[in-house]
Structure formats: C-alpha cells, structure tokens
Amino acid sequence: AQSVTQLGSHVSVSEGALVLLRCNYSSSVPPYLFWYVQYPNQGLQLLLKYTTGATLVKGINGFEAEFKKSETSFHLTKPSAHMSDAAEYFCAVRSGSGSARQLTFGSGTQLTVLP
Amino acid sequence: KAGVTQTPRYLIKTRGQQVTLSCSPISGHRSVSWYQQTPGQGLQFLFEYFSETQRNKGNFPGRFSGRQFSNSRSEMNVSTLELGDSALYLCASSPGTDYGYTFGSGTRLTVV
Numbered sequence: 217a218q219s220v221t222q223l224g225s226h227v228s229v230s231e232g233a234l235v236l237l238r239c240n241y242s243s244s245v246p247p248y249l250f251w252y253v254q255y256p257n258q259g260l261q262l263l264l265k266y267t268t269g270a271t272l273v274k275g276i277n278g279f280e281a282e283f284k285k286s287e288t289s290f291h292l293t294k295p296s297a298h299m300s301d302a303a304e305y306f307c308a309v310r311s312g313s314g315s316a317r318q319l320t321f322g323s324g325t326q327l328t329v330l331p
Numbered sequence: 332k333a334g335v336t337q338t339p340r341y342l343i344k345t346r347g348q349q350v351t352l353s354c355s356p357i358s359g360h361r362s363v364s365w366y367q368q369t370p371g372q373g374l375q376f377l378f379e380y381f382s383e384t385q386r387n388k389g390n391f392p393g394r395f396s397g398r399q400f401s402n403s404r405s406e407m408n409v410s411t412l413e414l415g416d417s418a419l420y421l422c423a424s425s426p427g428t429d430y431g432y433t434f435g436s437g438t439r440l441t442v443v
Contacts, residue, residue, distance in 0.1 A: 252434070259434040260421065308374075319364070
C-alpha cells in the first residue's frame with residue numbers, strides 16, 4: 217500500500233521568499249506523484265504531476281517539484297512567494313497499474329504568505 | 332472546455348435521511364472518482380468508476396454507494412446519514428489510466 221507524508225502542517229514564508237513544501241511517499245510500484253492546491257471553499261487544482269521521464273517537473277504558477285527516487289521524495293518549490301499562493305497544498309501518490317487506481321493524499325500543508 | 336461539475340454545491344440534511352450527489356465529468360473523460368474530505372480524516376478515497384463499472388472501492392461502509400451512467404456522469408448516494416458524514420465530497424475525472432485527475436468544486440454536505 218502506498219502512503220504520503222507531508223512534513224509541516226503549517227508553513228509561513230515572507231512574500232518574495234522561497235517556498236519549500238515537503239512530501240515523502242512510499243509505494244511498492246513506480247509511483248505517479250501529484251501536487252494539488254486548494255483555496256478556501258474550492259476543489260483541488262492540479263499544480264503538477266510526475267509520471268515518467270524527467271525528474272524535475274514544472275507546473276503552473278511558477279511551482280516545480282523534483283522526484284528523487286533514492287529519497288522517496290517529491291518536494292514542491294517556488295523561488296518567490298506571492299500573496300496569492302496562500303492556500304492548502306496536498307501531495308498525492310497513485311500506483312502505476314492494476315485496479316488500485318486511487319489517489320492517496322498527504323494530510324496537507326497550509327501555506328501562509330506574510331507581507 | 333467545461334470542467335468537472337458537481338451539484339448541488341451545498342446540502343443540509345437531517346440524520347437518517349439519504350442524499351444523492353451528482354458529478355458531470357469533463358467531456359470525453361471515462362473515469363470518475365469520489366473523495367471525502369473532512370478536517371479530521373483529510374482526503375479519503377470512496378470509489379472509482381470507469382465505463383459504468385466500479386473499478387475500485389475505498390474503506391467506507393455500505394451506506395456509501397455510487398453509479399456511473401453511459402454518458403460518464405456519476406452519482407453517489409449516502410443512506411441513513413450520520414453526523415460524521417458531514418464533509419466536502421469531491422469528484423474527479425480522468426481520461427483513463429495514466430493521466431492526472433481534474434477535480435470539481437465539491438459538494439458541501441452538512442448533516443444536522
């Protein structure tokens with residue numbers, strides 16, 4: 217079974233500072249990895265995904281994530297935080313094949329951007 | 332291209348009642364999944380449908396059920412509602428196997 221651990225339920229950064237949200241996963245098969253963002257009273261919006269190929273994945277709104285198999289990590293970064301980045305972020309893993317086509321989510325990280 | 336549409340956005344029900352939630356996936360998407368989001372348990376998988384067949388089911392009691400129609404629209408039903416069923420129910424659609432999932436805005440269910 218796969219699982220996802222997001223370190224830090226709350227992260228605060230200053231506007232213009234680096235954003236780093238941590239995600240570690242466990243999976244018995246090559247993982248598909250996702251980052252989603254959720255704004256208040258909204259659904260989940262896909263930021264980026266890793267399936268196969270290049271391990272550095274670029275997403276929307278200036279976010280990117282690097283898949284590191286040796287560290288079983290998929291941390292999300294953004295060089296310069298903007299006030300509009302304040303939201304909750306979820307890392308998710310999905311098994312690559314078979315009937316278990318479900319997303320397993322981490323518990324989320326609430327990002328606060330300070331002026 | 333229209334996104335994933337969930338109706339209604341908000342629902343208030345009384346304990347013991349039943350409720351049906353609807354999800355219209357993106358046109359051409361054949362996979363629809365449902366998730367429950369609560370502050371205590373986070374995001375939990377309910378079930379997935381593909382071409383009208385339930386392909387996978389999460390660890391929820393039998394009061395939670397779903398179905399998918401030939402046009403890929405999906406409904407989920409919760410019978411004998413309990414206070415703990417209060418949650419945001421999210422639907423996600425996907426073209427098929429190795430793709431990402433697009434989520435709807437959710438249905439906020441409150442059980443009183």
